[in-house]
Structure formats: C-alpha cells, structure tokens
Amino acid sequence: MDTIPLIAPATPDRDSLKRRLERAGFDAITLLLLPAVLFVVVLFVYPALYGFWLSLHPMNGGGWLANYIAFFSDPYVYGTIITTLELAVPVTLVNLALSVPIALRVRHMRHQRLLTTLLVIPVTLGTVLTAQGMLNYFGPLGWFNRVLMSLHLIHMPVRLVHNFTGVFLSQIIGGFPFCFMLVLSYVTGIDPSLENAAAMLGARAAQRFRHIILPLLAAGLAITFCLAFVQAFSVFPSAVLVGAPSGPTRVIAIAAFHAAYEEYDYSMGSAIAIIMGFVQIIVVALVMWISSLFYRGPAGGGKG
Amino acid sequence: MFATSDIGGKLWRIGVWAVVGFFLLNLAGIIASVVVDSLGTSWFGTWLPDGFTTHWYSDAWSGFQLGGVLQVTLEVAGAVILGSAILGVPAAYALARREFPGKKLVMLLFVLPLIIPPFTYGIPLASVLYQFGLGGTLTGVILANLMPSVPFVIFILVPFIEQIDPRVEAAARVFGAGTWDLFRRVMVPLLMPGILAALVLVLVRTIGLFELTFLTAGPDNQTLVVALYYSVFAAGIRATQSIDSMAVIYMVTSLICLIVALRFVDPTQIVGRAKKAEAH
Amino acid sequence: MTISAKNFRELRLDHMRRDFGGMNALRDITLTIKRGEFIALLGPSGCGKSTALNCLAGLLPLSGGSIWLDDTRIDHLKPEERGFGMVFQNYALFPHMSLRKNIGFGLKMQKRPQAEIDAKVEEALALVRLSKQADKLPGQISGGQQQRVAIARAIVVEPPLVLMDEPLSNLDAKLRLEMRAEIRRIHNMIGCSTIYVTHDQDEALSLADRIVVLRDGQMRQVGTPQELYARPAHADVAEFMGYRNILKAEAETEQNGRLTMRLGGAKLEGFAVEPGHGREVIAALRPEDLTPANDGPIAAAVVSAEYRGRDFYGLARTQEGLDLWFRSELSVQPGEQLRLGAPAERVLVYAGAAA
Structure with a gap:
C-alpha cells in the first residue's frame, strides 16, 4: 500500500471480518487444513455417525434398539465381549510386563537401533503373515514342538494353534514390539540422573523402581495399555487363522464381520462395531482414571 | 551401569536377555519356517523338507493371479501416497505454524483414526462406501486406505515442520516470494526429508494394512495381504507351500519397504513423536 | 537432633x-x-x-x-x-x-x-x-x-x-x-x-x-x-589459572632461579617454577602484572583496549607479531606505542615445548 485511503473502504464489514478472522489465527495458511479436515469428516466422522444411525434402524424391523436387544439376548453373541476381554486384557498385561524390564535394560544399550529394527519386523509383517508362519512353526509337526520333543521336555506335541493359545501367542508376537517401543520411548524420557540420585540416597534397585521409575512411568504405561488394549480388543485375522473362530476365540470382531458380511445385515454389523468401540472407551476411561491418581508431569529432573 | 553388581542383579539381567532372545528366536523360527516351506518339495514330519525347488513360486504366480494382485497393491499404495501427500502436507504445515481456536479439536479429529483400531470403524466406513456405490471398487479401497494415512502423515510432519525456523519463511517473504513460491521453492525443499520419510512409512503401512482393505475390497481389487488372508483361510484348497511362497513374496515386498523406511527414520522417534502428538 | x-x-x-x-x-x-x-x-x-x-x-x-x-x-x-x-x-x-x-x-x-x-x-x-x-x-x-x-x-x-x-x-x-x-x-x-x-x-x-x-x-x-x-x-595450569600471556622465550642466564630470557628483541626477567628446563622456556604472566613503564623491556603497539571500571585492559602487539595482554591505569588508544614491563617475581618460567 503506498497510498493511504482518505475514504473508508467500500466494504468495511467484509474487510473487518477477514481481519478479525486473521487476528484469531484463521488466515490463508490455516485454510490449508480444510481439505484434510473435510476428508476425515467425510470418511471418519460421517461413517461413525452413519453407522450409529444404521444400528438404530434394524434391517429386520423391530424397535430402534432391536439390534442391541438382539445382541445382548443371545449369549453366543454377547459372550464374544467376554471372550475378547479374556484375550485382550491378559495379552496387554503380559506385553506391558515384558516391555518394562526389557526397556529398562535396553535404554543403557549402545546398539539400541539393531534391536528396535528387529522388533519392528513383526509389526511390518502384520498379523496375517505371522499367522501363516505360526501354523508352520507352532503346528504339531513344526519346529517348536520338534525341538521340545527332541529335548524330551514333552512326549506329545503341544497344541499351540487353532485354539486360544494360538491367538494369545500371535497377539504377543504382534503386540509386544508395539508395547516395547512405546514403553522404551517413555523410559528414555526419564532423566537417568534421577535414578542415580536415588541410588546415592541409599535406594536399592527394587526401591528405585518402586519409588522413582514406576510413578514417573505410570502415565506412559496407562497410555501404552490403552493403545495396546484397543488393538488387542479388535483382533480379527489371527483369531480366525490361528484360533478357533467358531468357539473359544470367537471374538467380537468376528461377530461383527459375520453379521455384516455373511448375513449382509449392515445394521447389526454396525451395532456390534459400536458396542465394540463402546467397550474400548469404557476400558480406556477406566485406565486413564486410575492413572490420574498418580503423578502426571514432566519426568525430567531439571527445572520443571 | 553401576560399579558392581551382585548375583541377583546378574541373574535378573540374564533373565531379561533370555526373554528377548527367546522372543527373537521364535520370531526367526516363524519367518524361517515360511521361507523354508516355500522352497521345499514336500515337508511332513521331518526337520527339513525332502528336497528344494522353486516351482511353488511360479505356481503361486499363476494360481493366485499374483501379477494382478501386485498391480492392485501398487496402484493402491501409489494412490494412497499421492493422496496423503496432497491432503496431509498442507494440513501439517498449517497445524505446525498457526495457533487458532479449535486447534485441539482438529488435533483430536486427526488422532482418533490413528488410535481407534481399523476394525472398529471399518464396518461403518465400508457401509458408507457401499452406500455411495464405491464398495468393492478400487476407488473404495484407495479411499479406505487413505483414511488413516492422512492423519498419520500429519502427525509425522508436524514436529518436523515445527523444528524448521519460521524466520526462513519470513526471510523468503522479505525477498518477495509469494505464498506459492514460498511453498514450492522454500518449504518443499526443506520439508523433503520429512515428507519422504512419512510417505515411505505410509507405503509400509498400506502394504500391511489388512482390516480396511479386507472390509472394502471386492474379488478383483484385493491387495497382497488380503489375498494372502483368503488363501490361508481357505487352507487345504491349495498346497501349503504355494501359500507360503505367496507369503514370502508379501514378506519381501514389505521388508524392502521397511528397510527403505528405516534408512529415513528411527522407529522409536516416530513412536515418540506420535506420543507427543497425542499429548496435545 | x-x-x-x-x-x-x-x-x-x-x-x-x-x-x-x-x-x-x-x-x-x-x-x-x-x-x-x-x-x-x-x-x-x-x-x-x-x-x-x-x-x-x-x-x-x-x-x-x-x-x-x-x-x-x-x-x-x-x-x-x-x-x-x-x-x-x-x-x-x-x-x-x-x-x-x-x-x-x-x-x-x-x-x-x-x-x-x-x-x-x-x-x-x-x-x-x-x-x-x-x-x-x-x-x-x-x-x-x-x-x-x-x-x-x-x-x-x-x-x-x-x-x-x-x-x-x-x-x-x-x-x-x-x-x-x-x-x-x-x-x-x-x-x-x-x-x-x-x-x-x-x-x-x-x-x-x-x-x-x-x-x-x-x-x-x-x-x-x-x-x-x-x-x-x-x-597449562598457569594458563587455566588466568595467566593469559603464555610466551615462548629463550633462556640466557640463570642465578638462584632468577632467569634472564630473550623474548624476540626484548629481554625479560623471571623465576623458574619447573626445574630442569632447557633453553626453550615458557614465560607466563597475568595481564594485570604487565603494565606500561618507561623502562619496560618490551616495545609494542596497542591493538585494542577496554575500560574495566578502575583501569584499562588491552591487547598490544610487538614488532615480531607477538600478542600481549596488559593492564594500564591510564587510558590508552589503539595505535599508541608503549613500553611494557613486569616485576621479575611475577613472571613464571616453565620448561618449553621440548622439555
């Protein structure tokens, strides 16, 4: 602008609105967000709402709650929640319990990257390949059983696939690396001089863990638990491939898939998906509430 | 770390490494058994197959129409990479550079698809795609895969952009660069390493993402991992070796992508970044 | 308690x-x-x-x-x-x-x-x-x-x-x-x-x-x-303890630890701290001990000077290009020619690089 307008601009309202928006932070660059936001709204928010609406309009008539009533009145269907919880909660706890001590050791390691790289492999390979490998490896004639038998630890092959154990193992193989990496990143966030300080004050390893590491890690462990739990709770391919999908490992995802794709009842399928999400939210809320009772804040020792 | 360690400490350390070793050993066993089986003539009740052959690979190629499947996989992956770059990079830039009311809400909007497992929202998403006649089409598969990829790219790029000094942009403006020039000549070159890393990770994820493709794909547009699922699911129709050779092809494809990805990024960093992003 | x-x-x-x-x-x-x-x-x-x-x-x-x-x-x-x-x-x-x-x-x-x-x-x-x-x-x-x-x-x-x-x-x-x-x-x-x-x-x-x-x-x-x-x-300890002038010199005569050294064209006196030095020695002295004096042995031109409240601290350069940090109670100007000197007991002499 090289001239100062002597008369007020012709469109003062529009101009000031634009400026007001800019002052609030909405300028051209903020608008770059718009396509991505629209995309997520159309393909995530809308489907979620549509799914909810669909679940309240049962395909076979009945009241708007008919799908939910049907779900909770058939033990074969609502039992899938229990089955899934029985699988997902222990798997997540085991993964966390394994991750913490290993992460505490690995943080002092020089070749961390090699180990983390090795551990990313199962995450990359995904559950389907893991399942196929497990059928070979843990099968009655697979290497695992052969080794145990030739070591005379067992006389008969152990059944490790096509049952609950199979899904459990596959969830550990796929879930442990994920848990471990998250826990490792939280553990490395704890200033090592805090542990040294505790040691100098006479705290032994177990006391240092209980009084220093654990409280500082609590919030991170809760988040890790939640993320790992929701993954485990929505297990599908391994429950079908290395589990017993019609019985002991009939998880809720199978029930949802069965309703939507084998009975072509998208309304019921959406209802089950929403129940699935709801159970996840309850567990996550519960865990976050428990962890809120602990210290939340920076895990550094310096100026806070 | 400390000066001395007693027997308890030593045993604990050995125990921890034994668990890691046991895990990695079994993981290696799982992978090796697939590879060995895919190369074996017949393998039943012995340590190793009777003989070795590569004919299962040619079988799998023709039997599973792997050429077509690979082509679909690459088409989907390519489109998802392109789409998530076009949608994700500008959004990440805006999030990194601007503060505005409702930013937390937008962050939440982007974080939800990442932390909610695909199977939970896959069925409603698939029903919407079918509602618009996109279910079972290649476009539908691409859109479904694009859904979690866009937020994924955003969350990798936001911290990357934040660490670029905004004064670089101010300097470019002083020298008379317009917004488009600024983006093309200054930001894109500066952002290239981050964009590449994010896109390679999107490639890895798209190749491995099972649930959304599984729920939206028709018979003609399955990606490799879904085709693999169906062949394992229908085990008995085909020889295990044939399925395993397909598994090896899948494994090699994703491992190559993984190795490329690891050249660009440190996995723990990504997790750390994602964690930070969630904390917003 | x-x-x-x-x-x-x-x-x-x-x-x-x-x-x-x-x-x-x-x-x-x-x-x-x-x-x-x-x-x-x-x-x-x-x-x-x-x-x-x-x-x-x-x-x-x-x-x-x-x-x-x-x-x-x-x-x-x-x-x-x-x-x-x-x-x-x-x-x-x-x-x-x-x-x-x-x-x-x-x-x-x-x-x-x-x-x-x-x-x-x-x-x-x-x-x-x-x-x-x-x-x-x-x-x-x-x-x-x-x-x-x-x-x-x-x-x-x-x-x-x-x-x-x-x-x-x-x-x-x-x-x-x-x-x-x-x-x-x-x-x-x-x-x-x-x-x-x-x-x-x-x-x-x-x-x-x-x-x-x-x-x-x-x-x-x-x-x-x-x-x-x-x-x-x-x-090296001297350097760390604030002896900012660490000068290479050549020992000439020594009597009861008191040394005469040649520093470029100038003669400097000091006391040996390290026994067994050779001809090559290092003379260490603090800037505050090196001051302008009419009979000072070292001729140098002021390069820069800064006021430190009570006195001035400056950098001067000899004809041979040797840099010296000094203190002056009077204002000095860049370019000014000075003669600088230090009391012998404040000049510490150490073995040179060869020792």
Whole structure:
C-alpha cells in the first residue's frame, strides 16, 4: 500500500471480518487444513455417525434398539465381549510386563537401533503373515514342538494353534514390539540422573523402581495399555487363522464381520462395531482414571 | 551401569536377555519356517523338507493371479501416497505454524483414526462406501486406505515442520516470494526429508494394512495381504507351500519397504513423536 | 537432633583409574581427603573431573586402583551402599515428590522412624531456608531453590562425603555468588567433606580448602587456592589459572632461579617454577602484572583496549607479531606505542615445548 485511503473502504464489514478472522489465527495458511479436515469428516466422522444411525434402524424391523436387544439376548453373541476381554486384557498385561524390564535394560544399550529394527519386523509383517508362519512353526509337526520333543521336555506335541493359545501367542508376537517401543520411548524420557540420585540416597534397585521409575512411568504405561488394549480388543485375522473362530476365540470382531458380511445385515454389523468401540472407551476411561491418581508431569529432573 | 553388581542383579539381567532372545528366536523360527516351506518339495514330519525347488513360486504366480494382485497393491499404495501427500502436507504445515481456536479439536479429529483400531470403524466406513456405490471398487479401497494415512502423515510432519525456523519463511517473504513460491521453492525443499520419510512409512503401512482393505475390497481389487488372508483361510484348497511362497513374496515386498523406511527414520522417534502428538 | 557428618578420618584415593573404550579417562589419581575438607576438582571440560566424581560415587566402575574410607575399601560397593551425598548438575530432584518427600527420601530408604525423618527434614529445610515451600513440587520452585533442595537432600542423611557436580552451572551470575556462600556455610555447619567439581576457577578459588587441577585425566597440581594462584606448577595450569600471556622465550642466564630470557628483541626477567628446563622456556604472566613503564623491556603497539571500571585492559602487539595482554591505569588508544614491563617475581618460567 503506498497510498493511504482518505475514504473508508467500500466494504468495511467484509474487510473487518477477514481481519478479525486473521487476528484469531484463521488466515490463508490455516485454510490449508480444510481439505484434510473435510476428508476425515467425510470418511471418519460421517461413517461413525452413519453407522450409529444404521444400528438404530434394524434391517429386520423391530424397535430402534432391536439390534442391541438382539445382541445382548443371545449369549453366543454377547459372550464374544467376554471372550475378547479374556484375550485382550491378559495379552496387554503380559506385553506391558515384558516391555518394562526389557526397556529398562535396553535404554543403557549402545546398539539400541539393531534391536528396535528387529522388533519392528513383526509389526511390518502384520498379523496375517505371522499367522501363516505360526501354523508352520507352532503346528504339531513344526519346529517348536520338534525341538521340545527332541529335548524330551514333552512326549506329545503341544497344541499351540487353532485354539486360544494360538491367538494369545500371535497377539504377543504382534503386540509386544508395539508395547516395547512405546514403553522404551517413555523410559528414555526419564532423566537417568534421577535414578542415580536415588541410588546415592541409599535406594536399592527394587526401591528405585518402586519409588522413582514406576510413578514417573505410570502415565506412559496407562497410555501404552490403552493403545495396546484397543488393538488387542479388535483382533480379527489371527483369531480366525490361528484360533478357533467358531468357539473359544470367537471374538467380537468376528461377530461383527459375520453379521455384516455373511448375513449382509449392515445394521447389526454396525451395532456390534459400536458396542465394540463402546467397550474400548469404557476400558480406556477406566485406565486413564486410575492413572490420574498418580503423578502426571514432566519426568525430567531439571527445572520443571 | 553401576560399579558392581551382585548375583541377583546378574541373574535378573540374564533373565531379561533370555526373554528377548527367546522372543527373537521364535520370531526367526516363524519367518524361517515360511521361507523354508516355500522352497521345499514336500515337508511332513521331518526337520527339513525332502528336497528344494522353486516351482511353488511360479505356481503361486499363476494360481493366485499374483501379477494382478501386485498391480492392485501398487496402484493402491501409489494412490494412497499421492493422496496423503496432497491432503496431509498442507494440513501439517498449517497445524505446525498457526495457533487458532479449535486447534485441539482438529488435533483430536486427526488422532482418533490413528488410535481407534481399523476394525472398529471399518464396518461403518465400508457401509458408507457401499452406500455411495464405491464398495468393492478400487476407488473404495484407495479411499479406505487413505483414511488413516492422512492423519498419520500429519502427525509425522508436524514436529518436523515445527523444528524448521519460521524466520526462513519470513526471510523468503522479505525477498518477495509469494505464498506459492514460498511453498514450492522454500518449504518443499526443506520439508523433503520429512515428507519422504512419512510417505515411505505410509507405503509400509498400506502394504500391511489388512482390516480396511479386507472390509472394502471386492474379488478383483484385493491387495497382497488380503489375498494372502483368503488363501490361508481357505487352507487345504491349495498346497501349503504355494501359500507360503505367496507369503514370502508379501514378506519381501514389505521388508524392502521397511528397510527403505528405516534408512529415513528411527522407529522409536516416530513412536515418540506420535506420543507427543497425542499429548496435545 | 542436629545434622552433622558421620565420623571418619580420611578418604583415600589410591591410583584410581578409569578407561573408556581403550582411552584413559582418568589416570593414576592418588589423593587423601581429610574430614571436613573442601576439595575442588578443577579443569576444563573433558578433563575427567566428572568421571572422577562418578567413580567416587560408585556410578562408574573403576578400571584400576582403589578407594578407602579410613580402613575400609569401598570401591567395590554400589552407590547405595557407600552412603555419600551427591548434588547433581541438573539437581535431579524427584519431580513427583514434594520438597519434604525429596529431602526425606534418603532417610526413608534407611528405614528411620517417621518422627526422626520429620524432625531431620524440618531441620534441613530450615538450614536451606525453604520451610515455607516444603509441600510444593520441584517444578513449582525456582532454579536457586531447587538447588538448595538438592543440597538439603544430600546432607540430611549425614554423609561423610558430599559430592557436587558443577552445582552452580545452571544458575545466573548473581544467584551463583549467593549460592557459593550458601554452600560454604552449610559445609562448615555440618562438617562433612565436600568434593566439588567445577570448571570455574573463581568458584574453586573462593570455595575450596584445596584445589586439584585435572587435565586429560591426570592430576596436574594439588594445592591451596593461594598456591595455585601464585605459583601454578605447570604452564597449562598457569594458563587455566588466568595467566593469559603464555610466551615462548629463550633462556640466557640463570642465578638462584632468577632467569634472564630473550623474548624476540626484548629481554625479560623471571623465576623458574619447573626445574630442569632447557633453553626453550615458557614465560607466563597475568595481564594485570604487565603494565606500561618507561623502562619496560618490551616495545609494542596497542591493538585494542577496554575500560574495566578502575583501569584499562588491552591487547598490544610487538614488532615480531607477538600478542600481549596488559593492564594500564591510564587510558590508552589503539595505535599508541608503549613500553611494557613486569616485576621479575611475577613472571613464571616453565620448561618449553621440548622439555
């Protein structure tokens, strides 16, 4: 602008609105967000709402709650929640319990990257390949059983696939690396001089863990638990491939898939998906509430 | 770390490494058994197959129409990479550079698809795609895969952009660069390493993402991992070796992508970044 | 009940050594520290002073040598078994515990009765003047206050030895001076021995009873602040102690330690500190001892000068291109020709590079 307008601009309202928006932070660059936001709204928010609406309009008539009533009145269907919880909660706890001590050791390691790289492999390979490998490896004639038998630890092959154990193992193989990496990143966030300080004050390893590491890690462990739990709770391919999908490992995802794709009842399928999400939210809320009772804040020792 | 360690400490350390070793050993066993089986003539009740052959690979190629499947996989992956770059990079830039009311809400909007497992929202998403006649089409598969990829790219790029000094942009403006020039000549070159890393990770994820493709794909547009699922699911129709050779092809494809990805990024960093992003 | 150090006579380091991947981070450290002594480990970064402290603490294992507390060998003990106090550079306060809990942590680990813990913590809080903030979290107090908590936490367990790792380096200049006095006061009050690591010679000179100068993992000199200031044993120690002019010279005559040297075209007199020097020597002198004088032996032109309140400090260059830092009570201008001289007893002579 090289001239100062002597008369007020012709469109003062529009101009000031634009400026007001800019002052609030909405300028051209903020608008770059718009396509991505629209995309997520159309393909995530809308489907979620549509799914909810669909679940309240049962395909076979009945009241708007008919799908939910049907779900909770058939033990074969609502039992899938229990089955899934029985699988997902222990798997997540085991993964966390394994991750913490290993992460505490690995943080002092020089070749961390090699180990983390090795551990990313199962995450990359995904559950389907893991399942196929497990059928070979843990099968009655697979290497695992052969080794145990030739070591005379067992006389008969152990059944490790096509049952609950199979899904459990596959969830550990796929879930442990994920848990471990998250826990490792939280553990490395704890200033090592805090542990040294505790040691100098006479705290032994177990006391240092209980009084220093654990409280500082609590919030991170809760988040890790939640993320790992929701993954485990929505297990599908391994429950079908290395589990017993019609019985002991009939998880809720199978029930949802069965309703939507084998009975072509998208309304019921959406209802089950929403129940699935709801159970996840309850567990996550519960865990976050428990962890809120602990210290939340920076895990550094310096100026806070 | 400390000066001395007693027997308890030593045993604990050995125990921890034994668990890691046991895990990695079994993981290696799982992978090796697939590879060995895919190369074996017949393998039943012995340590190793009777003989070795590569004919299962040619079988799998023709039997599973792997050429077509690979082509679909690459088409989907390519489109998802392109789409998530076009949608994700500008959004990440805006999030990194601007503060505005409702930013937390937008962050939440982007974080939800990442932390909610695909199977939970896959069925409603698939029903919407079918509602618009996109279910079972290649476009539908691409859109479904694009859904979690866009937020994924955003969350990798936001911290990357934040660490670029905004004064670089101010300097470019002083020298008379317009917004488009600024983006093309200054930001894109500066952002290239981050964009590449994010896109390679999107490639890895798209190749491995099972649930959304599984729920939206028709018979003609399955990606490799879904085709693999169906062949394992229908085990008995085909020889295990044939399925395993397909598994090896899948494994090699994703491992190559993984190795490329690891050249660009440190996995723990990504997790750390994602964690930070969630904390917003 | 008062906080006072446990009784002991001395702490002995006997040929303490520490290697890092084939490199000697610490070589042959032999030192006896008496009860109540304040020792500063002084040296530039990377000299091994923090390594030495961590070895003492038990946070790093020794590669050789031993550490003795009176007649007990302690270098094989874990840090938690040594019972030393330590103040970390970043304070290392437990962020999830109140100040009270931070300070009481060591006593709690010793399973002392709660009443005793409460009394001792209260006393320690009073000692560092933080009684009012006792229930805050470390994140809610200032850097200087965090520093005091860290000290209180270290001394409340009444350790025979307190280790301090550059405790003032994160504070601003004014606070640093205050805390310096505070540290000395607390040390005198509880009567422990303190080993204090620093790279700041002022801190070491003002705090310590004895200073140990470390360089490349070796002890270069041990002495009182006065000894180190006036007669550094080696040229590198001199340089570190503020002898800014380190000049190569040629020895000519020597009588009772008094040396005449040739410095370019000029003659300079000084005293030999290191015996057995050859013809090549190094003369070290402080800028404040080199002043303009009509009969000064060195002719130089002023390059730059800055006013320091009472006098001027400047840089001058001789015809041979030798740079000299000097002090002048009168204003000097760049380009001005000066004759500079120093009293012979302030010129310290060391063996030259060949020795």
